[in-house]
Amino acid sequence: MIPAASPAPQPASAHDGGRGGDWRRLWRESVRDPRELLALLGLEAAALRISDAAAAQFPLRVPRGFLARMRPGDPHDPLLRQVLPLDAEMQPAPGFAFDAVGDAAARAGHGVIRKYRGRALLIATGSCAVHCRYCFRRHFPYAEETAAAAGWEQALQALRADPGISEVILSGGDPLSLATGKLAELTAQLAGIAHVRRLRIHTRLPVVLPERVDAELSDWLRSLPWPVAVVLHANHAREFDADVDAACARLRAARPAGGELVLFNQAVLLRGINDSAEALEALFERGYAAGVLPYYLHQLDRVQGAAHFEIDDARALALHAQLVARLPGYLVPRLVREVAGDLSKRPLA
Ligand SMILES: *Cc1c(COP(=O)(O)O)cnc(C)c1O
Ligand code: SF4
Secondary structure, three states: OOOOOOOOOOOOOHHHOOOOOHHHHHHHOOEOOHHHHHHHOOOOHHHHOEOHHHHHHOOOOEOHHHHOOOOOOOOOOOOHHHHOOEHHHHOOOOOOEOOOOOHHHHEEEOOEEEEEOOEEEEEOOOOOOOOOOOOOOOOOOHHHHOOOOOOOHHHHHHHHOOOOOOEEEEEOOOHHHOOHHHHHHHHHHHOOOOOOOEEEEEOOHHHHOHHHOOHHHHHHHHHOOOOEEEEEEOOOHHHOOHHHHHHHHHHHHOOOOOOOEEEEEEEEOOOOOOOOHHHHHHHHHHHHHOOOEEEEEEOOOOEOOOHHHOOOHHHHHHHHHHHHHHOOHHHOOEEEEOOOOOOOOEEOO
């Protein structure tokens, strides 16, 4: 899990010249107290069954800009439900484990997870700007496992040693929670590995803290010698607003030296949040309006504390079939589940 004292991003350095400093301030000003969150939304803590034990296990964290997209007075708000620690998380749920997706077994080097052909996933950092209650990494031993913490070197050795790796996936945690200079250190080293031909970035930051996509980040993206895929993570249409649209536009405009930058979104099917054909259709339509194509729709990873979000496969398949009937093919994501030991995400439909 992400430790309660999850590391804050490094303070802006002197040579930063103020560029890119703003998102760090917004990060630090995030709401971390569930009662403050509810008070800001005009909700009664008692009525919502918030859990201090769940918050102690995986602390609340919400940037104020994301909070501003929640509907005041609505205890069922789909954005609120993704971040609020509830009693339900502490109920025992058979079959829900600490390492739901077999990451511990697939570890190939410090912070490197190698499960699928051609692709290596780098746990760049354990920090995230928002803490999502359903996250399969809520119990991951980030302190020991992040590639940045080890100065990248062990991760780079693992990547250099395996010529079968053509794509490096920056994940976490949220890799864009690292200072841009830290990311640039990594990509400068990756550029020296001839078999790496693609870079992918899995990030929720442009959605939850769109200010992260600043001029410094765009300059870094433009400097990269590979095509870049950015896979965002939004689960509900209301996560998009004008600021997120603008961040997506800035990302798409930051064309890497080595190819195009393409924006995708992955979402998780979540009971009470997006488990209707209407909600999902609105999400993929809204994403497309921001220039984002749907990639995967994930069945929940069965991680301890997330059982109350689960939707059974029959219902998931029925929802997917409704999407196929409603949307153009390019706006229908693949419905998948991650199964430990499989050679890819497992398609359900
Ligand atoms: C999901 C995942 C990937 C990427 O899989 P794609 O199907 O290419 O999106 C790569 N490595 C690991 C460890 C993963 O969990
Ligand atoms: S941002 Fe991603 S990695 Fe971080 S808590 Fe949310 S789902 Fe998990």
